[in-house]
Amino acid sequence: MASFLERLTGKKTSSADQAKERLSLVLIHDRTDLSPENLQSLKDRLIEVISDYVKIDTRQTEIEIKTDGREQTLIANIPLIRPRSRG
Amino acid sequence: MSGKVVTITSGKGGVGKTTTTANLGVALASLGDKVVCIDSDIGLRNLDVVLGLENRIVYDLVDAVEGRCRVSQAMIRDKRIETLYLIPAAQTRDKNAVSPSDMIKLCNTLREEMDWILIDSPAGIERGFRNAIAPADEVLVVTNPEISAVRDADRIIGLVEAEERGPAKLVINRLKSSMVKRGDMLSAEDVVELLAIPLIGIVPEDENVIVSTNQGQPVALEAKSLAGRSFNNIAKRLKGEDVPWLDLNEKDGIFNRLGRIISGGG
Numbered sequence: 001m002a003s004f005l006e007r008l009t010g011k012k013t014s015s016a017d018q019a020k021e022r023l024s025l026v027l028i029h030d031r032t033d034l035s036p037e038n039l040q041s042l043k044d045r046l047i048e049v050i051s052d053y054v055k056i057d058t059r060q061t062e063i064e065i066k067t068d069g070r071e072q073t074l075i076a077n078i079p080l081i082r083p084r085s086r087g
Numbered sequence: 088m089s090g091k092v093v094t095i096t097s098g099k100g101g102v103g104k105t106t107t108t109a110n111l112g113v114a115l116a117s118l119g120d121k122v123v124c125i126d127s128d129i130g131l132r133n134l135d136v137v138l139g140l141e142n143r144i145v146y147d148l149v150d151a152v153e154g155r156c157r158v159s160q161a162m163i164r165d166k167r168i169e170t171l172y173l174i175p176a177a178q179t180r181d182k183n184a185v186s187p188s189d190m191i192k193l194c195n196t197l198r199e200e201m202d203w204i205l206i207d208s209p210a211g212i213e214r215g216f217r218n219a220i221a222p223a224d225e226v227l228v229v230t231n232p233e234i235s236a237v238r239d240a241d242r243i244i245g246l247v248e249a250e251e252r253g254p255a256k257l258v259i260n261r262l263k264s265s266m267v268k269r270g271d272m273l274s275a276e277d278v279v280e281l282l283a284i285p286l287i288g289i290v291p292e293d294e295n296v297i298v299s300t301n302q303g304q305p306v307a308l309e310a311k312s313l314a315g316r317s318f319n320n321i322a323k324r325l326k327g328e329d330v331p332w333l334d335l336n337e338k339d340g341i342f343n344r345l346g347r348i349i350s351g352g353g
């Protein structure tokens with residue numbers, strides 16, 4: 001299976017790089033007690049709720065967990081679409 | 088005197104806690120400090136054989152805690168290094184024979200006589216682990232540069248934090264620099280980046296560890312092997328010295344060794 005890094009760079013990654021990439025993801029889920037499925041459903045519902053209030057550009061939306069040292073932060077970058085001026 | 092309690096623990100078993108405890112005990116005592124190593128792995132006694140003291144056990148940790156002997160009677164004195172002692176684990180009892188507060192009381196007694204109290208913790212996250220970290224002033228987490236050991240180390244580091252004994256310091260054991268070079272083993276930098284705690288030592292994979300364990304003579308007794316020197320460096324770092332990192336290239340050919348001797352490195 002091609003890893004994320006491989007798909008990104010088109011290069012074959014070493015097994016150590018694969019281990020590091022897999023570990024960094026699994027540690028996020030271990031530390032936050034949030035499974036990949038639950039994270040996905042969190043993202044979907046977040047977008048749903050926000051869309052109730054403003055128009056958002058779902059293609060540019062980024063919601064992810066960032067790691068800084070041993071701390072995890074949920075970062076959401078959600079571009080808003082300017083409403084068409086009503087005539 | 089007020090000795091320091093250092094607990095050596097890990098998430099995964101078999102990563103080198105007992106080896107690390109024995110060698111740090113030897114290394115610190117060789118520097119002239121008074122050291123007692125406590126085997127807190129009740130029911131799975133091991134530190135005695137790694138230290139080569141298995142034939143001299145009379146009393147154990149549980150005897151001392153339950154008052155069947157004085158604490159000093161449970162301390163086996165090493166014959167090679169006068170300032171090194173061992174309190175062995177009980178072999179025929181279970182972990183619940185000792186409580187965290189028993190360990191705190193015992194260590195407070197030992198602090199008066201010793202510079203260092205090193206506790207070899209059982210693996211895992213249960214009672215034995217809690218016993219081992221309850222009295223700790225400092226916690227060392229041992230891991231191997233391998234995916235499941237690192238993952239389990241992360242769990243333990245979190246628990247040490249939760250018990251307010253953190254931040255733990257990291258010992259990376261059994262690193263094979265040739266595999267790291269090939270890209271087939273996580274490097275020390277990778278592991279430190281993932282676990283995000285301070286590093287106190289890197290110990291290479293070294294056959295001398297197994298040979299010396301066979302003989303009950305911890306590698307740190309002699310400064311010849313790379314692993315022995317690594318453990319001696321960790322001991323100095325525990326004492327607050329700023330020790331440069333060893334070159335762990337295990338292809339330790341005659342030229343490398345000569346180079347090191349000439350440049351006085353290591």
Ligand SMILES: Nc1ncnc2c1ncn2[C@@H]1O[C@H](COP(=O)(O)OP(=O)(O)O)[C@@H](O)[C@H]1O
Nearest residue numbers: 100101102103104105106261291292293296297
């Ligand atoms: N740096 C090393 N190089 C080679 N073998 C090692 C090294 N460290 C530990 N070992 C071996 O690994 C095994 C497990 O070590 P041990 O200290 O008993 O682990 P733990 O106490 O964490 O269960 C032992 O056989 C030991 O000799």
Ligand SMILES: [Mg+2]
Nearest residue numbers: 104105128133
């Ligand atoms: Mg052990």
